[in-house]
Amino acid sequence: MASRTIENYLKQLWLQQQESRGKYVPMGKLAALVGVTAGTATTMVKAIADSGLAKYAPRAGVRLTRAGEQLALHVLRRHRLLELFLVEILGIDWSDAHGEAEELEHVISETVLARIDLLLGHPSVDPHGDPIPSSSGTVEAPELCSLAELQAGSKTAIVRIMDQSAEFLRFAQTSGLVPKAAVVIEHNNPQAGAISARPDGKPPVILSMAAAAKFLVRPCPTAGKQRRKRS
Amino acid sequence: MASRTIENYLKQLWLQQQESRGKYVPMGKLAALVGVTAGTATTMVKAIADSGLAKYAPRAGVRLTRAGEQLALHVLRRHRLLELFLVEILGIDWSDAHGEAEELEHVISETVLARIDLLLGHPSVDPHGDPIPSSSGTVEAPELCSLAELQAGSKTAIVRIMDQSAEFLRFAQTSGLVPKAAVVIEHNNPQAGAISARPDGKPPVILSMAAAAKFLVRPCPTAGKQRRKRS
DNA sequence: TTAATTACTTTGAATAGTCAAAATATTCTA
DNA sequence: TAGAATATTTTGACTATTCAAAGTAATTAA
Numbered sequence: 001m002a003s004r005t006i007e008n009y010l011k012q013l014w015l016q017q018q019e020s021r022g023k024y025v026p027m028g029k030l031a032a033l034v035g036v037t038a039g040t041a042t043t044m045v046k047a048i049a050d051s052g053l054a055k056y057a058p059r060a061g062v063r064l065t066r067a068g069e070q071l072a073l074h075v076l077r078r079h080r081l082l083e084l085f086l087v088e089i090l091g092i093d094w095s096d097a098h099g100e101a102e103e104l105e106h107v108i109s110e111t112v113l114a115r116i117d118l119l120l121g122h123p124s125v126d127p128h129g130d131p132i133p134s135s136s137g138t139v140e141a142p143e144l145c146s147l148a149e150l151q152a153g154s155k156t157a158i159v160r161i162m163d164q165s166a167e168f169l170r171f172a173q174t175s176g177l178v179p180k181a182a183v184v185i186e187h188n189n190p191q192a193g194a195i196s197a198r199p200d201g202k203p204p205v206i207l208s209m210a211a212a213a214k215f216l217v218r219p220c221p222t223a224g225k226q227r228r229k230r231s
Numbered sequence: 232m233a234s235r236t237i238e239n240y241l242k243q244l245w246l247q248q249q250e251s252r253g254k255y256v257p258m259g260k261l262a263a264l265v266g267v268t269a270g271t272a273t274t275m276v277k278a279i280a281d282s283g284l285a286k287y288a289p290r291a292g293v294r295l296t297r298a299g300e301q302l303a304l305h306v307l308r309r310h311r312l313l314e315l316f317l318v319e320i321l322g323i324d325w326s327d328a329h330g331e332a333e334e335l336e337h338v339i340s341e342t343v344l345a346r347i348d349l350l351l352g353h354p355s356v357d358p359h360g361d362p363i364p365s366s367s368g369t370v371e372a373p374e375l376c377s378l379a380e381l382q383a384g385s386k387t388a389i390v391r392i393m394d395q396s397a398e399f400l401r402f403a404q405t406s407g408l409v410p411k412a413a414v415v416i417e418h419n420n421p422q423a424g425a426i427s428a429r430p431d432g433k434p435p436v437i438l439s440m441a442a443a444a445k446f447l448v449r450p451c452p453t454a455g456k457q458r459r460k461r462s
Numbered sequence: 463t464t465a466a467t468t469a470c471t472t473t474g475a476a477t478a479g480t481c482a483a484a485a486t487a488t489t490c491t492a
Numbered sequence: 493t494a495g496a497a498t499a500t501t502t503t504g505a506c507t508a509t510t511c512a513a514a515g516t517a518a519t520t521a522a
Contacts (some may be wrong), residue, residue: 107338290471
């Protein structure tokens with residue numbers, strides 16, 4: 001099977017492809033994500049491409065093949081199920097779960113994974129709201145908008161958080177901006193470059209647009225409303 | 232810290248030293264336990280000795296230093312807590328738990344281990360009855376005798392099983408010879424080279440002396456009884 | 463006490479993964 | 493469009509771990 005190292009490259013590649021809508025991922029980007037030098041990434045990617053898991057275009061970048069995507073999704077499934085397991089069953093801190101899962105995802109067996117999945121009741125999202133790929137290697141991520149896109153006065157609920165760093169998650173938790181939390185937008189003036197959001201039963205939180213964009217919510221402003229607004 | 236590989240060498244070394252009462256472990260033995268060639272073991276052991284975790288005497292063998300023992304015990308603690316966790320919490324088969332734990336023991340963090348320990352209620356033995364070293368690196372294994380040493384008619388209870396192989400454990404389980412099971416010795420004629428033991432509520436099981444020796448029990452024949460028998 | 467067997471060590475080579483630095487492209491800027 | 497700046501690839505080297513095979517020591521047997 002694929003080594004730990006290769007599993008990591010594939011996973012990062014998949015995640016990055018989501019961001020960049022399937023475009024070729026540049027070497028420098030991949031190298032940074034995996035945490036190696038660009039030269040190392042080039043070497044590894046050529047090996048990965050040789051084994052049929054990715055397509056490599058010199059100086060353009062890399063893209064996963066179907067087989068590569070499948071493998072990446074299996075790693076991601078392990079990762080996300082483990083995160084949820086660590087938080088729900090073992091009571092590990094939300095902000096630490098990601099790091100712990102990074103290690104475990106490469107050594108957990110199918111058998112153990114199946115038990116975890118069962119114990120958690122075949123969950124569909126991890127503690128950050130990220131969808132858990134199915135065991136057959138499919139994911140559906142619903143289209144969501146972010147806190148930054150909501151007008152003052154809107155009521156919505158956090159669904160997903162697009163930042164796995166322990167610091168950001170700690171901030172999100174103490175602010176009350178966790179998945180399933182109800183939130184009211186108090187101020188959102190585009191000129192100000194920041195918004196104020198009030199989680200249910202908590203004091204309002206000021207967020208830069210960049211930070212607000214990391215919180216995906218539902219419901220969104222309706223298409224109708226948006227259209228009316230634009231016209 | 233120590234690599235996975237080195238952790239494995241140390242663990243096997245510790246286990247073997249228990250068997251051989253602290254004597255130097257010969258290279259061939261260690262190599263077989265770790266699953267490498269003797270040449271590889273020699274190379275690794277020299278490196279381990281250089282880092283102060285073991286004492287290496289060419290052509291005589293290896294022995295752990297105090298530091299090496301400590302490290303080995305931490306690995307063993309992880310291993311045994313994980314085994315119990317896999318069986319108790321995840322419902323993994325008894326006979327599979329050992330193999331699964333072999334992998335996990337090298338990647339589990341102190342934090343996760345502490346949660347597992349807590350969840351299990353700070354247990355003192357793993358599913359095979361092997362004692363779990365404390366977090367400060369101490370183990371006490373009570374002196375036990377084996378099924379093979381009991382006379383016909385004795386009643387006792389299985390405490391520990393000295394074989395981790397999945398096949399043997401499957402056999403033990405289907406026979407009802409599991410830790411805590413009450414057992415009556417029905418026949419034990421030294422000339423026959425085999426005994427018959429009946430677990431509570433199960434049909435009797437025939438065991439070779441070698442197999443019977445793998446089941447450690449309590450209570451043992453009393454010293455008094457033994458003396459009387461010998462005289 | 464020599465010879466044979468067995469155990470152990472050494473040597474040379476291989477693999478996976480990595481980095482630093484040099485060489486090459488590409489893109490951006492003026 | 494000629495540099496300059498930036499990104500990528502290549503090269504050479506290094507670490508950790510392994511094996512096979514050759515060499516060496518110790519033990520056993522005759």
